[in-house]
Amino acid sequence: MIVLVINCGSSSIKYQLYKMPEKAVLAKGLVEKIGESGSRLIHKSDKGKHEAEVAVRNHKAGMSEILRILTDATHGVIEQIGEIGAVGHRVVHGGEAYSGSVLIDDKVLACVEDFCDLAPLHNPPNLTGIREAQEALPGVPMVAVFDTAFHQTIPPHAYLYALPHELYEKYRVRKYGFHGTSHAFVTHRTAELLGKPLDQTNIITCHLGNGGSMAAVKNGKGIDTTMGMTPLPGVVMGTRCGDIDPAIIFYLLGKDEFADPKKIDNLLNKKSGLLGISGVSNDMRDLEELAANNGGHPRAQLALDIFNYRLKFYIGAYMAILGQVDAIVFTGGIGENGSHVRSASCGNLSAFGIEIDEAKNKGTIRGKEGIISTSGSKVKVMVVPTDEEGWIATETYELAK
Numbered sequence: 001m002i003v004l005v006i007n008c009g010s011s012s013i014k015y016q017l018y019k020m021p022e023k024a025v026l027a028k029g030l031v032e033k034i035g036e037s038g039s040r041l042i043h044k045s046d047k048g049k050h051e052a053e054v055a056v057r058n059h060k061a062g063m064s065e066i067l068r069i070l071t072d073a074t075h076g077v078i079e080q081i082g083e084i085g086a087v088g089h090r091v092v093h094g095g096e097a098y099s100g101s102v103l104i105d106d107k108v109l110a111c112v113e114d115f116c117d118l119a120p121l122h123n124p125p126n127l128t129g130i131r132e133a134q135e136a137l138p139g140v141p142m143v144a145v146f147d148t149a150f151h152q153t154i155p156p157h158a159y160l161y162a163l164p165h166e167l168y169e170k171y172r173v174r175k176y177g178f179h180g181t182s183h184a185f186v187t188h189r190t191a192e193l194l195g196k197p198l199d200q201t202n203i204i205t206c207h208l209g210n211g212g213s214m215a216a217v218k219n220g221k222g223i224d225t226t227m228g229m230t231p232l233p234g235v236v237m238g239t240r241c242g243d244i245d246p247a248i249i250f251y252l253l254g255k256d257e258f259a260d261p262k263k264i265d266n267l268l269n270k271k272s273g274l275l276g277i278s279g280v281s282n283d284m285r286d287l288e289e290l291a292a293n294n295g296g297h298p299r300a301q302l303a304l305d306i307f308n309y310r311l312k313f314y315i316g317a318y319m320a321i322l323g324q325v326d327a328i329v330f331t332g333g334i335g336e337n338g339s340h341v342r343s344a345s346c347g348n349l350s351a352f353g354i355e356i357d358e359a360k361n362k363g364t365i366r367g368k369e370g371i372i373s374t375s376g377s378k379v380k381v382m383v384v385p386t387d388e389e390g391w392i393a394t395e396t397y398e399l400a401k
């Protein structure tokens with residue numbers, strides 16, 4: 001079966017075409033700057049990379065452009081769009097309604113629409129992607145794979161905030177967690193690599209990219225995660241602050257330059273994290289280079305220190321709530337490549353049974369799985385490259401076949 005995976009954002013549509021069950025990637029790419037000047041298509045397949053400026057007025061035109069290039073005489077990888085057997089959609093928020101992926105029907109669409117209130121930046125474009133795909137590919141089964149689903153096994157004592165309970169009942173205020181597709185993929189793959197049944201696997205997953213979150217996984221199921229009702233709390237991120245004292249917001253509201261709450265929202269989401277601390281970059285590579293060269297860059301170093309401190313903090317917390325841990329697993333751009341981060345966050349933890357083998361840690365190869373702890377380390381430390389699109393393709397195939 002040919003499965004098309006769609007990740008639809010406010011101004012872009014990313015796609016990946018798979019042959020299932022082999023999970024062979026036939027093509028991938030994106031249409032970006034939808035509705036803006038300079039909109040373009042980037043398409044990659046065995047036939048090479050194709051980049052072109054194309055006028056893409058809206059998401060409908062974007063979806064047509066994707067289906068056109070997939071069947072294009074020169075760059076295409078299938079003869080006709082009728083060969084697409086199913087479409088998998090990344091959907092950010094599934095609220096409490098979905099603890100797994102689902103075949104999309106009108107009821108699912110209504111739910112995704114209902115959750116727009118909880119994820120105003122993400123669910124509306126996700127919904128547009130589904131509707132445009134349904135219109136372009138009538139009768140083709142579509143599957144929604146939710147970022148929140150993996151975390152639905154978190155128990156109430158971990159997902160509820162210490163707020164009046166009515167806020168949960170009336171406004172759905174609780175921890176939901178995100179990056180679930182990545183945590184789910186990494187959990188399943190780690191159990192395979194450890195040769196353990198999933199329901200006996202206890203791990204701490206660290207998804208560290210521009211956004212970052214960690215999850216405590218007990219017997220294959222999520223029991224806590226660092227993000228919350230929104231993707232803002234938890235570890236330090238590229239431009240997001242992670243955990244802060246909520247009263248800071250009210251303190252800043254009293255200052256002239258932050259009297260408008262939108263400015264604080266922008267500050268916490270776009271100007272904080274690695275960028276805010278360092279004052280120079282949200283990119284881990286830049287900060288590591290700056291901290292290491294020219295006698296060091298104190299604020300780049302401070303950004304790294306706070307980043308690593310917070311990781312270690314949560315590793316300790318999750319060791320405590322899990323009791324027994326098989327492995328700490330790193331993934332995402334920073335998790336897969338950042339040997340310094342892995343070393344700093346897992347270093348000096350031999351009292352907890354965690355011992356990194358520095359030669360293995362530094363010797364990891366991009367995109368490759370591996371164990372980076374010593375052979376005597378009670379808790380294994382691993383690198384498992386994530387594959388969110390592959391996970392969506394598998395979920396879609398399983399439900400559609």
Ligand code: ADP
Pocket residue numbers: 208209210211238282283284285286332333334337338339
């Ligand atoms: P996104 O969350 O947008 O998918 P990625 O998972 O690609 O992002 O992660 C981006 C982050 O990965 C950036 O901070 C980047 O600096 C970092 N990164 C990429 N390569 C390396 C590397 N070799 N060493 C350290 N960090 C890296």
